Amino acid sequence: MPPPLEPETYLRHFVSAADAAGFKVMEYGLAGNLPLLAAERQPDAPPCMAIYLSAGIHGNEPAGPLALLSLISQGWYDPGIAWHVLPLLNPRGMAAGTRESPDGLDLNRDFREGLAAETRAHREWLARMAWRYDAALSLHEDWEASGFYLYEMHEPKMPRPGVAILQAVEPLTGLDHSTVIDGFPAQNGLLRPHADVSLETVAQWPEQLYLRAHHTTLSLTFETPTALPIELRVRAQTVAIKTAVNQLLAPRMENSYEI
Numbered sequence: 001m002p003p004p005l006e007p008e009t010y011l012r013h014f015v016s017a018a019d020a021a022g023f024k025v026m027e028y029g030l031a032g033n034l035p036l037l038a039a040e041r042q043p044d045a046p047p048c049m050a051i052y053l054s055a056g057i058h059g060n061e062p063a064g065p066l067a068l069l070s071l072i073s074q075g076w077y078d079p080g081i082a083w084h085v086l087p088l089l090n091p092r093g094m095a096a097g098t099r100e101s102p103d104g105l106d107l108n109r110d111f112r113e114g115l116a117a118e119t120r121a122h123r124e125w126l127a128r129m130a131w132r133y134d135a136a137l138s139l140h141e142d143w144e145a146s147g148f149y150l151y152e153m154h155e156p157k158m159p160r161p162g163v164a165i166l167q168a169v170e171p172l173t174g175l176d177h178s179t180v181i182d183g184f185p186a187q188n189g190l191l192r193p194h195a196d197v198s199l200e201t202v203a204q205w206p207e208q209l210y211l212r213a214h215h216t217t218l219s220l221t222f223e224t225p226t227a228l229p230i231e232l233r234v235r236a237q238t239v240a241i242k243t244a245v246n247q248l249l250a251p252r253m254e255n256s257y258e259i
């Protein structure tokens with residue numbers, strides 16, 4: 001089965017769309033001969049917030065990278081926000097159509113140890129940029145999911161856009177109503193892992209746990225069900241991202257806050 005995304009072509013399209021949208025594209029490392037790219041855009045005036053978006057850490061999950069390309073091609077990214085967009089964290093995995101890197105490493109369990117060159121370059125770039133994000137969003141897919149679900153981690157009294165995102169995506173993909181997903185308790189597609197534990201007790205850190213520990217106050221991970229057609233999954237990811245950002249820009253609704 002050919003991979004659904006050819007990374008060199010994808011990255012070429014992403015770079016030209018990012019250029020056209022006024023983003024600066026940085027190469028923060030190499031994975032084999034494929035570049036690890038981050039796009040940045042800051043407003044001229046002080047930004048109202050900073051948002052981080054990443055995708056493609058698992059090479060067999062193409063909807064996230066395609067959603068980020070779609071949004072940058074649409075010129076959707078709000079000009080008042082400072083953005084970091086990392087479209088394809090595991091380009092070699094994408095080339096092979098595998099979850100892991102060719103070294104057999106799950107990059108999304110590697111953020112504490114840093115065994116993979118991709119992870120080390122990513123962590124070093126984050127440290128060099130030294131941004132604090134108002135929200136960090138990571139885009140994933142799940143072969144076992146019966147519908148969309150998401151992980152939400154946040155500091156107390158911060159906006160909680162998770163429920164609004166689930167409501168917005170439900171008409172497209174349905175929700176995964178399992179009560180346990182990936183070993184965590186779930187309620188109508190909402191997972192709030194690690195809420196009551198010290199992060200230090202978690203052995204293998206995913207990207208979002210690292211971001212939560214060092215760079216963001218709100219962490220969101222979206223999961224689209226891989227069994228559905230790719231167009232629908234890309235649309236679900238874009239709707240989820242747009243809803244999250246709209247909620248953050250207008251956090252007036254009482255039920256989006258933890259009281």
Ligand SMILES: [Zn+2]
Pocket residue numbers: 057058061139140141
């Ligand atoms: Zn994934």
